[in-house]
Structure formats: C-alpha cells, structure tokens
Amino acid sequence: MSDTDIDPPEEAVQANVPEDADVDYEEAETQDSAAEEAAKHVPEAIPLQVENLTKRFGGLTAVDGASFEVEQGSLTGLIGPNGAGKSTTFNCVTGVLEPTAGTVRFNGENITGLAPHQIADRGLARTFQIARELGEMTVLENLMLAPMHQRGESLWRSVLPFTRGSVVEEEEEVLEDVWETLDFFDIDHLADEYAGNLSGGQRKLLELARVLLTDPDVLLLDEPFAGVNPSLEERLLEHLHELREQGYTFLIVEHDMDLIMDNCERVIVMHQGSVLTEGTPEDVKADERVLEAYLGGEVET
Amino acid sequence: MSVSDRVPDRVSAVGSSDPAKIIGLLAVIYAVYLVLGSVAGIDPVSNMTSLTRWIGLFAIAALALNLHWGYTGLFNIGVIGFMGIGVYVAAIVSKDPVAAGGGGAVGGATGGLGLPLPIGMLAGAVAAALFGLLVALPALRLRADYLAIVTVAVSEIFRLSVRNGNIASFDVGGLSVGFGGGDGLQLDWGSEVELLFDALLLGGVYDSLTVAAEQVTGSPVTADRIGYALILLAFMIGYYALLQRMGNSPFGRVLKAIREDEEATNSLGKDTDRFKIVVFMIGCGLMGLLGVLWFMNAGGGGGSINSTQFRPDTTFYIWVALIIGGAGSNTGSVMGGALFAAVLYRGPRFLQSVIDKLTETDLGRFARQTGFGEAMAPIAGSFDVIPLLLYTVTKLQSLQLLIMGLVIIYLMHNRPQGLLGHRKEQAAAISLSRPDRRSDGDRAVAADGGVEDE
Numbered sequence: 084m085s086d087t088d089i090d091p092p093e094e095a096v097q098a099n100v101p102e103d104a105d106v107d108y109e110e111a112e113t114q115d116s117a118a119e120e121a122a123k124h125v126p127e128a129i130p131l132q133v134e135n136l137t138k139r140f141g142g143l144t145a146v147d148g149a150s151f152e153v154e155q156g157s158l159t160g161l162i163g164p165n166g167a168g169k170s171t172t173f174n175c176v177t178g179v180l181e182p183t184a185g186t187v188r189f190n191g192e193n194i195t196g197l198a199p200h201q202i203a204d205r206g207l208a209r210t211f212q213i214a215r216e217l218g219e220m221t222v223l224e225n226l227m228l229a230p231m232h233q234r235g236e237s238l239w240r241s242v243l244p245f246t247r248g249s250v251v252e253e254e255e256e257v258l259e260d261v262w263e264t265l266d267f268f269d270i271d272h273l274a275d276e277y278a279g280n281l282s283g284g285q286r287k288l289l290e291l292a293r294v295l296l297t298d299p300d301v302l303l304l305d306e307p308f309a310g311v312n313p314s315l316e317e318r319l320l321e322h323l324h325e326l327r328e329q330g331y332t333f334l335i336v337e338h339d340m341d342l343i344m345d346n347c348e349r350v351i352v353m354h355q356g357s358v359l360t361e362g363t364p365e366d367v368k369a370d371e372r373v374l375e376a377y378l379g380g381e382v383e384t
Numbered sequence: 385m386s387v388s389d390r391v392p393d394r395v396s397a398v399g400s401s402d403p404a405k406i407i408g409l410l411a412v413i414y415a416v417y418l419v420l421g422s423v424a425g426i427d428p429v430s431n432m433t434s435l436t437r438w439i440g441l442f443a444i445a446a447l448a449l450n451l452h453w454g455y456t457g458l459f460n461i462g463v464i465g466f467m468g469i470g471v472y473v474a475a476i477v478s479k480d481p482v483a484a485g486g487g488g489a490v491g492g493a494t495g496g497l498g499l500p501l502p503i504g505m506l507a508g509a510v511a512a513a514l515f516g517l518l519v520a521l522p523a524l525r526l527r528a529d530y531l532a533i534v535t536v537a538v539s540e541i542f543r544l545s546v547r548n549g550n551i552a553s554f555d556v557g558g559l560s561v562g563f564g565g566g567d568g569l570q571l572d573w574g575s576e577v578e579l580l581f582d583a584l585l586l587g588g589v590y591d592s593l594t595v596a597a598e599q600v601t602g603s604p605v606t607a608d609r610i611g612y613a614l615i616l617l618a619f620m621i622g623y624y625a626l627l628q629r630m631g632n633s634p635f636g637r638v639l640k641a642i643r644e645d646e647e648a649t650n651s652l653g654k655d656t657d658r659f660k661i662v663v664f665m666i667g668c669g670l671m672g673l674l675g676v677l678w679f680m681n682a683g684g685g686g687g688s689i690n691s692t693q694f695r696p697d698t699t700f701y702i703w704v705a706l707i708i709g710g711a712g713s714n715t716g717s718v719m720g721g722a723l724f725a726a727v728l729y730r731g732p733r734f735l736q737s738v739i740d741k742l743t744e745t746d747l748g749r750f751a752r753q754t755g756f757g758e759a760m761a762p763i764a765g766s767f768d769v770i771p772l773l774l775y776t777v778t779k780l781q782s783l784q785l786l787i788m789g790l791v792i793i794y795l796m797h798n799r800p801q802g803l804l805g806h807r808k809e810q811a812a813a814i815s816l817s818r819p820d821r822r823s824d825g826d827r828a829v830a831a832d833g834g835v836e837d838e
Contacts (some may be wrong), residue, residue, distance in 0.1 A: 203651055228652065236635055242629050258812075276817075
C-alpha cells in the first residue's frame with residue numbers, strides 16, 4: 084500500500100457485471116418481456132439502468148417515465164433546467180424516495196424501492212446537493228465511519244473482551260485507508276478538525292472522500308460543484324478524471340452546461356420529468372430542443 | 385505537520401486524565417461535605433453514604449441517558465418509566481412467594497416468584513429493554529421531538545397502569561403476584577447488600593463489614609449503608625467502562641453519525657433503524673437496572689415502591705444532571721451526575737441542616753415565628769432586608785427547584801454544551817493519528833529497548 088492511489092473496485096476493473104447476473108437475467112426473462120428486451124440489447128457494461136421511472140407527489144408528476152443508462156467507467160452528466168426532475172430522479176434511484184412506477188437496475192439486479200443503505204451496500208453510492216458532513220465529528224471520524232461492514236459495528240464484537248482485539252485490528256486497517264484518502268484529496272491538514280468548521284468546498288471534498296471509502300462501483304454526485312470556488316473546482320475535476328481512469332463510474336447532476344459538456348463523454352438531458360435526449364456532448368449541443376428547454380421555448384411532446 | 389503531531393499527545397492526555405477528572409471532582413465534593421458535616425456535627429458515615437448514594441444513582445442515570453441523547457440523539461423523556469418497569473419486574477421475580485389466594489390485593493401481601501435478586505435485576509433490565517423495543521418499533525421512525533412525546537406518554541401510561549387494581553394481584557402457577565395497585569409493593573426480598581455481595585461470592589466481606597460496623601458504630605445497619613454505597617460505586621464504574629467501550633468503537637461512531645445526520649449515515653450503507661433500535665433497547669435496559677438500584681433503598685430498612693414515586697420529575701432531574709455534565713461525554717455525564725446530586729439535589733437540604741445546626745437557637749426560633757409576610761414587612765417600612773434574607777435561608781430546601789431552574793437558565797445562556805460537551809472525543813477503538821508515523825515510533829522504541837518482545 085505504498086502508492087497513494089485508491090484501490091479501484093474489483094468489479095469496475097473487470098468491467099463486468101457480477102457472476103450471479105446471469106441468474107438474474109434469466110429470472111427477468113421469465114418474468115417480464117420488457118426487461119428481457121433490455122437485457123438482450125444492453126451490453127454487459129451497463130451497471131445502472133433506469134426504465135420508465137415515474138414519481139408523483141399528489142397531483143404533481145415530478146418524474147414522468149424517465150429512462151436512461153449509465154455506462155461502465157463513464158463520466159455521465161445529467162443536466163436540465165430547474166424543475167426538470169433531476170434531483171427527484173436521483174432520490175428515486177438511491178432509495179431516498181420510492182418511485183411511483185418504473186424500475187431501477189443496478190448490475191442487473193432490480194433495486195427499485197430498496198432502502199438507501201441497501202442500495203449503498205450494493206455499490207451505488209451518492210453525495211448530496213448540500214454537503215451532508217457530520218459536523219460535530221472530526222474529519223477523521225467522518226471518514227472512519229464510511230467503510231462498509233466494519234466488524235466493530237456489531238455491538239457485541241465491540242464490547243466483548245475476546246472479540247475486541249479483532250475490532251482494533253480492523254480499525255488499524257481502516258485508519259490506513261483513511262489516511263491514504265486524506266492524502267489523495269490533500270485534506271490531511273484538516274484531519275483533526277470538526278467537519279462543521281470546514282469551508283463549503285472542503286466539505287464537498289470530504290463528502291467525496293467519504294463516499295469513496297464505502298468502496299462503490301458507481302457514484303451519483305448531486306451538484307458536486309455548487310458553491311465551490313474555481314480553483315477547488317479544478318481540483319475536484321482532476322480527482323474525478325483520475326478516479327474514472329481507475330475504473331469508477333460517475334453520474335453527475337449539474338447546472339453548469341459548459342462544465343458538463345467539457346468533462347463528460349455522455350450527457351443526459353432531462354426536461355419536464357422525462358429524458359429529452361441522450362448522447363455525446365456534440366449530439367446534445369446540436370439538438371435544438373435542448374436549447375429550447377433551457378431558454379424556455381415550446382417543446383413538442 | 386503540527387496537527388498530526390499534536391494528535392497523539394492530546395488523545396493520550398484525554399485518556400489518562402478523564403478518570404482523574406472524575407476522582408478530582410469527587411474528592412472536592414467529599415471534602416466539602418466532610419468539613420461542613422463535621423462542623424455541623426452530622427454523623428460522617430451516614431453523611432458520606434447518603435452522598436455516595438445520590439452521586440452514584442445520578443451518575444448512572446446520566447450515563448444511561450447519555451447513550452440515548454448524547455450519543456444517538458434519541459430524545460427520551462420517559463426515563464422514570466423504564467426505571468419503573470425494571471424495579472417492578474425485579475420485585476415480582478424476586479419477592480418471596482405467596483400462595484395463590486393467600487394475600488389478595490392487600491398491600492405488601494402480594495408475593496413474587498422467589499428467584500434470587502440478581503436474576504430479578506437481570507429480568508428487570510431485560511423487561512425494560514423489551515419495553516424499549518415496543519416503544520422503539522413505531523416511534524423511532526419519527527422525528528426526535530415526536531419520540532420525546534411518545535416516551536413521556538409511555539412512562540405516564542406505565543405509572544397509571546400499575547395503579548390499576550385489576551393487575552394489583554394475579555395468580556401465576558399457583559403463586560400470587562402482582563403490581564400492588566395503589567398500595568404499591570414491599571421490596572421485602574431481604575438485605576439487598578447481603579444478597580448482592582453473596583452473588584459475587586463476597587459474602588465473607590459482607591460479614592466482616594457487618595462485624596466491623598457493629599463494633600465501631602454499634603449498629604449493623606451501617607454495614608448495609610456502606611455496602612450499598614460500594615455497590616453503587618461499582619455499578620457506576622461498570623456503566624462508565626461499558627459505555628466508554630461502546631462509544632469508542634465503530635458502533636459508537638455510527639451512533640454519533642446518526643445523531644449528526646441520519647439520512648447521510650443511511651446513504652453510507654448503515655442500517656440506521658437497526659442501530660437506533662439496538663441502542664434504544666440497551667439504554668432502556670440500563671435504565672431498568674438503574675431502577676432496581678434506585679428504589680431498593682438498602683440500609684434504609686425495607687424499601688417499597690408505589691406508583692407515586694414514578695412521576696416525571698425524576699426524569700427531568702436526570703436530564704439536568706446530563707445537561708450540566710455535557711451530553712455526548714461519558715466522563716461529563718458522571719461529573720454532571722455527581723455535581724447535580726451534591727449541589728442541586730442534596731445541596732440545599734444539606735446546607736439547610738448545616739445552617740440549622742450552626743445557628744440553632746436564632747434561626748430555629750426565627751423560622752418558627754416568622755412567616756413570609758413578617759419577613760417582607762420591614763422592607764416596605766425601613767428597607768431592612770435582613771429578615772427576608774434570614775427567612776430565605778431557613779427555607780433553602782423549598783427553593784431547590786428555583787435554584788435548579790436558575791442553573792439551567794444560566795447554563796443555556798453561557799455554556800449550553802455543559803462541562804465537557806462539545807469536546808473532541810474521537811469515536812474509534814484506536815488513536816487516529818497517522819499510522820505510518822506511529823509505527824515509525826513503535827519501531828524506534830523496539831530498536832531502543834526491544835527486550836520485552838522475547
């Protein structure tokens with residue numbers, strides 16, 4: 084562990100879905116034909132598939148049959164004007180909200196309606212629009228919290244004398260990873276600071292560092308650049324590109340069109356709750372409907 | 385890197401000085417009570433044992449509540465209810481059996497299952513924990529303030545239920561047991577201190593304590609009082625050690641994270657509902673055990689419990705103790721419990737008796753002869769405040785609640801985090817300094833004097 088790089092997730096490096104995916108696909112084939120179709124046409128390197136996602140709040144339809152895919156190892160941007168349903172889509176995918184209809188598949192598995200912690204557990208992690216640092220805990224504690232399935236999270240293992248040793252051992256391993264992550268993001272000088280005392284940009288870094296420590300395959304970042312100064316934005320982007328090269332997959336919600344166009348290889352445009360268009364930045368730029376949506380023009384349905 | 389250089393020093397300093405802080409505070413409290421007590425001629429043994437009793441009880445209570453509120457942010461204001469469940473169940477399990485139909489609903493005549501007291505205490509704790517589960521399942525999904533409403537309601541429901549005549553006495557397997565209704569229950573399971581010492585195979589210690597107490601003071605009851613004080617101190621240390629260990633672990637880290645932001649913690653893959661339920665049950669169990677310790681009244685001669693003792697004011701006393709000490713810190717909880725017991729809870733009464741003893745003739749007569757009107761009258765006439773001051777001194781004990789209120793207001797304004805709240809107590813099983821730095825240090829030590837490895 085001499086290099087300061089973060090270990091890429093194993094599945095991500097293999098650019099493949101898990102072994103048990105076949106079984107899931109077979110079940111899907113017998114169960115409904117739509118899923119069967121999707122499974123046939125989609126190459127295996129599509130970790131995240133959203134189909135006909137719909138979310139209604141009473142009479143308001145926030146997301147209206149949105150369907151899109153996120154390719155393995157890509158930096159995919161999700162853009163759209165205010166109220167297009169981006170955040171609601173995010174919340175439905177990550178389990179914070181339960182979709183009214185539609186399915187979310189992750190690595191071939193239907194994860195629609197699972198609790199947020201179950202979805203995070205499967206390797207689909209998220210950050211929040213407004214950084215959710217744990218203010219009265221230090222940066223170190225924030226990061227030590229993140230790794231999944233720590234032995235010491237079981238009360239009895241933490242307390243009982245004959246199992247405490249193994250907890251301490253694992254804490255030492257976790258601590259090493261945490262310090263590597265701190266170095267990677269250049270926030271090691273803040274290690275002992277309360278997270279609540281960090282600046283807005285530092286909180287964004289902390290949140291990204293924390294979510295990486297959960298060892299995800301796909302990261303959903305909700306406006307990671309909001310309220311971040313240009314030099315820190317530059318650093319964040321560098322980190323994202325570096326992590327993508329290590330095999331992580333990103334889906335980024337962002338308002339800033341230029342930022343998305345310059346950095347993402349695929350762009351999904353949402354408007355009025357559904358996906359307006361999807362493609363490379365060039366395709367999207369050429370699409371007149373996108374411009375109309377942003378400028379508030381008429382859109383044929 | 386100045387920060388990381390500082391970390392190990394700070395951590396080790398906190399580790400070694402926390403018990404020292406508690407012992408220091410206790411030493412000051414005991415010294416003041418001993419000196420004032422001896423000046424006033426109060427029996428030092430009863431003075432010390434009764435002081436220790438309340439310090440121990442409030443420290444234990446604050447520790448248990450700190451697990452709920454300080455660590456996890458669970459707003460439990462039904463503490464007394466869970467304590468009540470603990471002691472009632474312990475009573476039913478451990479009281480001497482009475483044959484069915486024998487006692488009826490006559491107070492004190494209902495029996496128990498006749499099992500040993502330690503089993504009764506365990507049963508009380510388990511029952512309180514299960515009751516906690518019952519409350520937790522629907523209520524923990526609610527926001528903090530709704531949980532507060534549910535807990536205080538549940539504790540009141542418990543208090544009113546045990547008063548109900550229908551469950552005052554019933555038959556279980558040929559034995560008459562029950563909650564005693566409005567008459568309450570006699571805790572006639574024998575000398576608690578002797579039973580607990582025996583359970584720890586320390587019966588010999590208890591016997592010699594009794595002999596010694598009889599020789600010195602001429603009363604074997606003193607041995608019970610001293611033994612009770614020792615038991616409470618032992619439980620206090622046990623609770624403290626357990627909760628420290630729980631807090632300084634990945635488990636405790638998740639609890640703190642739930643307190644800070646439950647949704648964010650959930651998004652990191654932690655099953656926050658499960659953690660909340662587990663910790664709520666553990667805390668309630670600890671409160672149930674505390675209930676038995678609180679009401680067993682060892683050395684006070686035959687304790688008894690009655691629904692009137694389970695009013696919510698005890699819950700609020702415990703909250704005051706926790707707020708004084710600083711929510712989130714176990715060390716703070718113990719110190720807050722000790723300070724509350726010594727200064728706010730027993731302080732006015734103690735000071736009153738000291739003043740009474742010192743100025744017996746003057747104040748005693750003054751208190752008997754002067755009412756509030758007579759004390760106020762000279763102010764109106766000649767701006768003479770002396771009678772009012774004297775009157776206030778003679779009524780110190782009645783001002784207890786007022787003083788508590790003033791202290792709370794002062795704390796909320798000037799130090800809302802309490803004595804030791806908002807202190808960096810990193811929740812981890814190890815020191816969080818940079819590992820390679822530390823292992824370098826270890827290697828250096830080993831190279832210098834690596835003899836002990838062989």
